[in-house]
Amino acid sequence: MPEGDTVYQAAARIRRAFEQKTLEYTQFRVPRYATTDLAGRTVESVRSIGKHLLIDVGDDLAIHSHLKMEGAWHVHRIGTRWRKPAYTARIVLRTDAAEAVGFDLGTTEMLAAPDAALAYLGPDLLGPGWDADRAVALISADPARPIGLALLDQHLMAGVGNVFRCEACFLRGVDPRRSVGDVDIPAMVDLCHRLLQANRTNRVRTTTGVTVSGRRYHVYGRGGRPCFRCGTPVSRNFLGEPDGFSDTDRVLYHCTTCQT
Ligand SMILES: [Zn+2]
Structure with missing residues (x-):
């Protein structure tokens, strides 16, 4: 994607x-x-x-x-x-x-x-004027919103899609349904920035450091298969919102054991 x-x-x-x-x-x-x-x-x-x-x-x-x-x-x-x-x-x-x-x-x-x-877009994670503080402030402005939805909102921060949303939440140990106000947003934003930076020149995208097919992501696209870290089957569901996030390409993957 x-x-x-x-x-x-x-x-x-x-x-x-x-x-x-x-x-x-x-x-x-x-x-x-x-x-x-x-x-x-x-x-x-x-x-x-x-x-x-x-x-x-x-x-x-x-x-x-x-x-x-x-x-x-x-x-x-x-x-x-x-x-x-x-x-x-x-x-x-x-x-x-x-x-x-x-x-x-x-x-x-x-x-x-x-x-x-395109001025409506939030700070561009790979842009020359990347502004982490502004991204943190924009995301934090709605503390009740699930973090998994906030990360996809391009008005708040531009560049994250479903893969990085799922993977960033896994790597932070955060259930994507958790409220923004209950998440360390500066750390989450910093991780998203590092994940995109690391992949901006990769021929094959990976968040695990492994580029072999089937091992590139911790949870994304791995619904029902065992979490590499704990063995729990990776959960596959939706974070529905009335504004169109709940189509098939917004399927949420997460580990219910590693992410709380
Ligand atoms: Zn796990």
Whole structure:
């Protein structure tokens, strides 16, 4: 599942091939932008903010994408055979040498004044202006909220998705249903920062230090299987909230013995 680390890496790949380069060809495969043509514009910068990716193309205008659950950006030399079905491509960008294709993007749009548009996001865990104190203050402002929901709220802190939410709670020994006011928030925020930092350049994401399939996470995706630490079957359930958190990609994994 794409989280802040995935988007950070996607931005780095696009940046290497596109920054300060002229776009020779662009194609948006979404109806709203079917006639948009950015050829001739220069890519000024490529950035990630939390789970959002911005490709700045001048005049305070940016291509904004969000990977959601399945999305991916592939960058390669022009002429390279695509590794995903063409019908899943949402945007194609080319310089004279490189091609970037965004597949299965949850959001593909042109955004005017992107910084203002994304100002609602909390501090970016992988951003140059990372502000831990502000993240702690924003999360702590609602002490009754379950920590497992607060960690996913991008208005409070940007970059954590379901994997890091589940894993951070496990590593802190915290039941994700526990109230924010009952959790050491500075320690939790610091751990999230360290987990994302550690994974921002990893080819394979891990929170255990092991990159072998099936051993990469303590609890995420391991429902019913024994906790590596205590042997209790990992619990799989939901932390329902009326604002849409309870879909299948928000399944909560935790160990009822190690996390209290
Ligand atoms: Zn356990």
